[in-house]
Amino acid sequence: MNFSRKRMDVESVVFSGLTGVAAWLIVAILVVILANIAWFGIPGLSWNFVAGSTAKDMFNPEHAGIMPMIFGTVALVILMIIMVVPVGVITAIYLTEYAPAGSALTRFIRGAVNNLAGVPAIVFGLFGLGFFISFVGGGLDDLLYGGSAEPVWGKPAIIWAALTLATLTLPVVIVATEESLKAIPPGLREASLALGASKLETVVKIVLPQALPGILTGSILAVSRGAGEVAPILFTGAAYYMAHLPSKLTDQFMELGYHIFILSTQSPNIEQTRPILYATVLVLLLLTFALNVVAIAIRMRIRKKLRSLH
Amino acid sequence: MPEPTNALIETRDLRLYYGSTLALKGVNIDIPEKKVTAFIGPSGCGKSTLLRCYNRMNDLIDSVRIEGSIKIAGQDINSKDVDVIELRKQVGMVFQKSNPFPKSIYENVAYAPRLHGTRNKGDLDAIVEESLRGAALWDEVKDRLGSSAMGLSGGQQQRLCIARAIAIKPQILLMDEPASALDPIATARIEELVQELKTNYTIVIVTHNMQQATRISDCTAFFYLGEMVEFDSTKKIFTNPSKQQTEDYVTGRFG
Numbered sequence: 001m002n003f004s005r006k007r008m009d010v011e012s013v014v015f016s017g018l019t020g021v022a023a024w025l026i027v028a029i030l031v032v033i034l035a036n037i038a039w040f041g042i043p044g045l046s047w048n049f050v051a052g053s054t055a056k057d058m059f060n061p062e063h064a065g066i067m068p069m070i071f072g073t074v075a076l077v078i079l080m081i082i083m084v085v086p087v088g089v090i091t092a093i094y095l096t097e098y099a100p101a102g103s104a105l106t107r108f109i110r111g112a113v114n115n116l117a118g119v120p121a122i123v124f125g126l127f128g129l130g131f132f133i134s135f136v137g138g139g140l141d142d143l144l145y146g147g148s149a150e151p152v153w154g155k156p157a158i159i160w161a162a163l164t165l166a167t168l169t170l171p172v173v174i175v176a177t178e179e180s181l182k183a184i185p186p187g188l189r190e191a192s193l194a195l196g197a198s199k200l201e202t203v204v205k206i207v208l209p210q211a212l213p214g215i216l217t218g219s220i221l222a223v224s225r226g227a228g229e230v231a232p233i234l235f236t237g238a239a240y241y242m243a244h245l246p247s248k249l250t251d252q253f254m255e256l257g258y259h260i261f262i263l264s265t266q267s268p269n270i271e272q273t274r275p276i277l278y279a280t281v282l283v284l285l286l287l288t289f290a291l292n293v294v295a296i297a298i299r300m301r302i303r304k305k306l307r308s309l310h
Numbered sequence: 311m312p313e314p315t316n317a318l319i320e321t322r323d324l325r326l327y328y329g330s331t332l333a334l335k336g337v338n339i340d341i342p343e344k345k346v347t348a349f350i351g352p353s354g355c356g357k358s359t360l361l362r363c364y365n366r367m368n369d370l371i372d373s374v375r376i377e378g379s380i381k382i383a384g385q386d387i388n389s390k391d392v393d394v395i396e397l398r399k400q401v402g403m404v405f406q407k408s409n410p411f412p413k414s415i416y417e418n419v420a421y422a423p424r425l426h427g428t429r430n431k432g433d434l435d436a437i438v439e440e441s442l443r444g445a446a447l448w449d450e451v452k453d454r455l456g457s458s459a460m461g462l463s464g465g466q467q468q469r470l471c472i473a474r475a476i477a478i479k480p481q482i483l484l485m486d487e488p489a490s491a492l493d494p495i496a497t498a499r500i501e502e503l504v505q506e507l508k509t510n511y512t513i514v515i516v517t518h519n520m521q522q523a524t525r526i527s528d529c530t531a532f533f534y535l536g537e538m539v540e541f542d543s544t545k546k547i548f549t550n551p552s553k554q555q556t557e558d559y560v561t562g563r564f565g
Contacts, residue, residue, distance in 0.1 A: 100372050187409035194365060194405075195422040195474065196398040205421075206411060306412065 037282050044279030054254075058241065059267040061276050066283060071245055072158070072238075072253035073284070077227050077291060079162035079249075080169065084226075085219055087166070088173025095174075096181040097203055117171035121231035128164030128236040133157075152250055159249040161237030168232050169222035176221060180214020181207060213306065216299040220292055227288045230257040256284040318343040318482065318512050319364060323378035326359060326368070333359050335536040336378065341529075346504060346513045348523040348544065351533035351559070357516045360533070361484050364514065365401040366394050382482070399426060402475035406487040408467035410459035410474070415442075415451050418459045418470055422478045437477055445473035446503050465496025472503065476511070483507065485515040489522065501526050520560060524548050532556045 044061065052065025091113075099106040138154035145152065184207055192202040230238075239252040240262060246253040260280050267273035317340035326334040334356045341347050349357035359368070366387065368374045380387050387397055399422075410418050419438045420428075428434055438455070442448040447469045451462070459470055468488055475483060485504070489497040504513060504526045517523050523530050524544060531541040532555070540547065540556045551557045 185409070187405060187407055188411060190367065190370070190405065191409040191411065191471070191474075192421070193370070194367060194398055194403040195425070196395045196478065197422070197425050198395060201425055210412065
């Protein structure tokens with residue numbers, strides 16, 4: 001017998017090479033982007049820039065500050081999470097726990113969720129303008145103030161921007177929650193029901209605690225997806241400039257992503273503005289990253305707690 | 311028929327369909343009170359399906375349709391005015407695969423009493439201890455009631471599931487092959503436990519293990535292809551059955 005190699009296995013060398021190159025290409029692109037932003041962004045960072053307001057001249061590094069935009073972005077994302085998580089989780093619970101499995105209705109809802117995920121962001125923006133601001137907001141004004149001259153709800157505001165973003169990120173939360181619900185052994189539900197628990201008690205006391213890490217994963221993905229989006233908030237609440245921070249739900253707000261768009265398109269002096277443009281992009285990336293880290297830390301704590309029970 | 315006792319569960323002409331497949335073909339069986347009744351038969355004969363009719367766990371499967379009647383203590387459990395939650399409080403179940411909740415040992419046992427209105431900590435403590443003693447688990451876990459149920463061995467987990475089921479003092483305990491996933495020592499403990507429990511509970515147990523049926527049951531029903539072939543005292547079924555099919559099965563000639 002002779003087991004020694006007779007020929008080079010060209011095929012597998014070429015193929016593993018190709019797949020490896022493709023995988024490393026992704027890493028390389030990411031590194032180039034991050035390195036570029038860090039390289040040009042870090043020099044522009046200063047305490048005055050990050051913590052200052054933008055009152056004097058938002059395009060001039062001497063005077064610019066982005067604290068209002070950071071505040072607006074964080075407030076927007078928190079509002080969005082408050083709105084999207086309950087709706088997404090309840091939808092996922094309906095789909096996995098209540099709706100008859102494989103029925104036409106559930107297939108229709110799942111299809112709708114998947115299609116919602118594929119709708120371009122700008123369409124969500126226009127939808128938010130038409131539905132939330134004109135229809136819901138305008139309707140509220142008619143109802144509460146009898147359609148008086150000055151609209152209170154029927155104008156762009158942080159609540160409508162957050163709702164529009166929530167619509168955009170809804171599929172992410174639904175899918176992540178659904179996956180985690182499906183992973184719970186059916187035996188646990190049976191055990192609870194066989195003890196005379198109602199369906200609701202079973203969902204609340206047995207199913208949901210187990211699904212918590214998955215729900216948080218969905219929230220993390222929603223933050224990542226939603227925090228940098230500009231198109232949905234363009235018509236629904238983001239302001240070019242505001243002298244004050246938003247203090248109520250009907251106020252407009254400034255936002256980092258939109259501000260980046262403004263800095264890169266509206267500056268009278270591009271060369272002068274460039275350092276703060278880079279710095280703003282860096283801050284947006286760091287902020288999204290920080291929001292993710294917080295959510296991941298919470299998830300790890302819950303996982304750890306759950307695992308000690310497994 | 312076994313010696314006359316009070317029939318607690320009366321099953322009449324029970325037909326069960328999964329979609330268009332007839333899984334139980336008109337079963338008649340009266341299950342006596344405070345005895346252990348074993349259901350035996352080859353896989354797919356409908357014995358587990360019948361067991362799950364008694365606490366209406368088949369309600370969870372959309373395609374299941376039931377004809378005929380099941381009366382427990384004289385009340386038709388499929389009638390419209392039966393509250394399935396009240397039924398399941400009276401008819402507990404232990405599953406083939408032990409399925410403790412990923413909670414502490416204490417919380418597992420206290421789960422159902424809490425659901426059904428026991429809030430007082432002292433009362434719950436007493437129920438937990440009584441149930442764990444009833445399931446012969448107390449001495450092994452009394453010092454770690456707060457630790458996770460998932461850390462118990464397979465046999466301990468199954469006894470915890472029994473403790474969890476008896477914590478709300480059901481009348482009837484349904485056991486679906488409760489020892490089939492356990493080693494012989496753990497199995498022996500479960501069997502002993504069944505013997506102790508029958509003074510207070512009516513037990514219906516599905517088993518693939520015929521020695522187990524002879525060891526622990528008072529009556530045995532043999533099922534084959536969705537029909538109840540023979541039901542009698544365990545002794546008679548295993549020593550002198552009336553039907554040829556039963557004899558072939560219990561002597562191991564088929565199945």
